[in-house]
Amino acid sequence: MMVSGLLLNITICFAITLSSFAFAWVLARSEPEHGDKSKPALWALVIFWTLVGFTYLPTTIRMIAAYTQNYGLDQMMYNLAAIPFAFVSVPLVYFIIYVIVGNKKVSGYVSFVFMIFGSAYLTFLYSNGVNSTVTEWASLFSVNSDIAISIYLMGLFVVPTAMILGLLLIILLQRVPKRLRYRTTLPLVAISFVFDFMLTDMITNIDIMQVFARLFVLIGTVQAFLAYFPPLTLQEKLGIQEYQFDFYEEDDETEHDIEDDIGDEGDDTNV
Amino acid sequence: MSDEIDVELEQKVADYYKSIGINQGPGDIQYRLILKVLENNSDRITEFADIRKYTDQFADRGSIGSKIKTIFQLEGLVKKVKRGGYKVTDKGLMAASFLKSTTTFYKKVKRMSDIIERMP
Numbered sequence: 001m002m003v004s005g006l007l008l009n010i011t012i013c014f015a016i017t018l019s020s021f022a023f024a025w026v027l028a029r030s031e032p033e034h035g036d037k038s039k040p041a042l043w044a045l046v047i048f049w050t051l052v053g054f055t056y057l058p059t060t061i062r063m064i065a066a067y068t069q070n071y072g073l074d075q076m077m078y079n080l081a082a083i084p085f086a087f088v089s090v091p092l093v094y095f096i097i098y099v100i101v102g103n104k105k106v107s108g109y110v111s112f113v114f115m116i117f118g119s120a121y122l123t124f125l126y127s128n129g130v131n132s133t134v135t136e137w138a139s140l141f142s143v144n145s146d147i148a149i150s151i152y153l154m155g156l157f158v159v160p161t162a163m164i165l166g167l168l169l170i171i172l173l174q175r176v177p178k179r180l181r182y183r184t185t186l187p188l189v190a191i192s193f194v195f196d197f198m199l200t201d202m203i204t205n206i207d208i209m210q211v212f213a214r215l216f217v218l219i220g221t222v223q224a225f226l227a228y229f230p231p232l233t234l235q236e237k238l239g240i241q242e243y244q245f246d247f248y249e250e251d252d253e254t255e256h257d258i259e260d261d262i263g264d265e266g267d268d269t270n271v
Numbered sequence: 272m273s274d275e276i277d278v279e280l281e282q283k284v285a286d287y288y289k290s291i292g293i294n295q296g297p298g299d300i301q302y303r304l305i306l307k308v309l310e311n312n313s314d315r316i317t318e319f320a321d322i323r324k325y326t327d328q329f330a331d332r333g334s335i336g337s338k339i340k341t342i343f344q345l346e347g348l349v350k351k352v353k354r355g356g357y358k359v360t361d362k363g364l365m366a367a368s369f370l371k372s373t374t375t376f377y378k379k380v381k382r383m384s385d386i387i388e389r390m391p
Contacts (some may be wrong), residue, residue, distance in 0.1 A: 037389050038383075171387075
């Protein structure tokens, strides 16, 4: 019985690792297509997805360790995964503040505050230790430090989530073309999906909930991918295709010429 | 005079409206500046010199005079009260308030397009 649940868990973690790394890589490769103004935000996103990947890589190993009943490795990997996880809000906050305010310095300072939050979380986590339980679905750790949990809820998640919602609202309240709206809101929705379900994943002490949270993290990653690279069928359904027009180049065509053409075709009443 | 006019901003707003095909009114820097000055001087007579203070970098003297005559005076936005002296009418103040809303609209569009531009 123990086999199936944990195996599924391992698979999901591995899928998240792969897809978030792949997405980060694809984003990084698309850099030349972006303007100078969006590059800082782009790199923040690349770092964000890389950190997600680096959180789930040790988590995959951790689940394998739990599966093979190697509890020492399990705990070690938990501690390792906590590091990228604690700083996952840093690039995210940088991204949001930069997009809204447009000042690299300001967003740098604000994200530095979140770096301090992250470090504080890690300090409390490591100094107070964790309790582990392995069930048929998951390997769970409960954090002993209440302060760590508070920091992490308030500092690392609630504030960035509120920021994402704020940015979403700003964009949704404006009248922008459908394609642009899709392109700007879907990544945000995807990010908040991933971000919030990572939180659920880390603090839950119900095994099934962990598996589901991870499933939703995976869905969020796929969603983010679709936001940037929507498949043609989806584009058609949503009416957001980007038509490839060729410029109609025939010089010296004036309104007059067109009127002449029409005049020639019809009868000569307007001559 | 109540507050200074931000000529640079007015120029940017006018350029924006020009870029969407509105060359007159909100898209015309001279129109904007004249109306702004008239609005600021709404409780007293506006003289040519008040307007020229702002418009000299954009226009020669004649064009301001003719603009006031052919647009502002003709449409009843100002009343000529003495030689070279004008007073804004209620209709003119309405136009000024419309002008203000064009500035607000410009700022909104600009902020949004900036956000979208920064969004990778």
